[in-house]
Amino acid sequence: MLPIVNKEIEVVLTPALLPLYQVKGKTVVVIDILRATSSMCVAFKTGVNKILPVSTPEECSLFKDFDFLCAAERNAIKLPGFDMGNSPFEFQNPLIKDRNIAFTTTNGTKAIKQSKELGAAQIAVGSFLNIDVLTTWIAHQTNDVILLCAGWKDKANLEDTLFAGALMDKLQNNFDTNCDTALMTLQLYQSMQHDLEGFVRKSSHAQRFKALRAAEDDVHFCLQLNTAPVLPVMQGEYLVNATPVSVV
Amino acid sequence: MLPIVNKEIEVVLTPALLPLYQVKGKTVVVIDILRATSSMCVAFKTGVNKILPVSTPEECSLFKDFDFLCAAERNAIKLPGFDMGNSPFEFQNPLIKDRNIAFTTTNGTKAIKQSKELGAAQIAVGSFLNIDVLTTWIAHQTNDVILLCAGWKDKANLEDTLFAGALMDKLQNNFDTNCDTALMTLQLYQSMQHDLEGFVRKSSHAQRFKALRAAEDDVHFCLQLNTAPVLPVMQGEYLVNATPVSVV
Secondary structure (H helix, E strand, C coil), rough: CCCCEEEEEECCCHHHHHCCCCCCCCCCEEEECCCCCHHHHHHHHHCCEEEEEECCHHHHHHHHHHHEEEEEEECCCCCCCEEEHHHHHHHHCCHHHHCCEECCCCHHHHHHHHHHHHCCCCEEEEEEEHHHHHHHHHCCCCCEHHHEEECCCCEECCHHHHHHHHHHHCCCCCCEEECHHHHHHHHHHHHHHHHHHHHHCCHHHHHHHHHHHCCHHHHHHCCCCCCCCCCCEECCCEEEEECCCCCC | CCCCCCEEEEEEEEHHHHHHHHCCCCCEEECCCCCCHHHHHHHHHCCCEEEEEECCCHHHHHHHHCCEEEEEEEEEEEECCCCCCHHHHHHCCHCCCCEEEEECCCCHHHHHHHHHHHHCCCEEEEEEHHHHHHHHHHHHCCCEEEEEECCCCCECHHHHHHHHHHHHHHCCCCCCCHHEEEEEEECEEHHHHHHHHHHHHHHHHHHHHHCCCHHHHHHHCCCCCCCCCCCCCECCCCEEEEECCCCC
16 A cells, blocks of 8 residues: 655656756656666666766766776667667676666666756656556655656657556556646556557657667567566666665 | 548647757647637637737737737736737637737747747648648648647647647548657547546646636637637738638
């Protein structure tokens, strides 16, 4: 049973709209289903120590000198010369256990950094893979909450919007909302929840994977529920695993 | 039977996102259901000669000297000293027949002006009140099409999003789309089409009307289908009624 917190919840469909909202002092949940925040959950399940979200591939490379693994993706493709790209399968490799990772992606890491710059009090990372642990954590927040979809190059996308709706579905009785976007994502999720994968395969990003003949398995993987029940939260400049002991 | 034009259609949820899209050379349909584009349709049905969208109330007032009627709304309220605000009922007054109107609103007139500044080849104005005439016109466009929701102060809103979905529902087989937002609005509309008014009454703007104890009848009025079968399009700086003779 989740607590009723009398806090406000809002949904923001793309980072381009985040400056329209009051972010300072709020809890922000960053959502990049295909694939940054899904991969981050997998990484922590595998046992990664911490993840440093960085803005550019050049900045990411710097951290090789400090014994970080470096992961970089742009336009759905792993950049050459990096240890990893952005596929969740890469983050299942047991060799990454206890390592630190510097990570840059087209949308997800940008959304995390922007939330921090705008003064978010707490930042967590969400995906279908950690939805229940995340939901419980959100329901116990003492701040108002923003669900921030990372989208695709500042445009809204289908899979992040649907996940925001999935969270709204679980949290709608625990929060107040006066946010049309929250109502829209809730309705969208409720009407499509029985065929999420079919719907997401129509999305522009799934079509992008298809055109690249890459990452098509990632779509199915990233829609699984609770297969990586971890709680990545920002602590200073790093994402760390704050999974409560009861879940581990 | 609508033609299949092999053109692209996209949906943009707020004017804040429009600069991310290529607008130049495209046809833009501006949507502000509550209430600017609904009121414009009513005005042309009543027999208004032309409407000049302007940015500010101060600019709007200037046109009194040129025998324009001046309509100005901000934050859902008619501004003092103007002939009209933004309620469709005001534009049913037969005294406005053959007159010119200068019109400024919180969201709708801004979206029209922005579309023009970004180089749209054609701009039309849409609402449930003219949906069928509008749909036929869109289906005959030789440009790619953008459905632009005016939203509320650069945030997305429910009623404009639903209307974009209603247009997608009618046009989905006539256009190509690689736009997640178009898919989302289509699904949202299809899942809610049997209770549009119930859903829209949950929206932040309907709640705003309720708090103001104003304009609550406007919600029902603006969700009627084809009661003002006109076609307001931009010609130079003015909206004029381009309703085809077959409809009149």
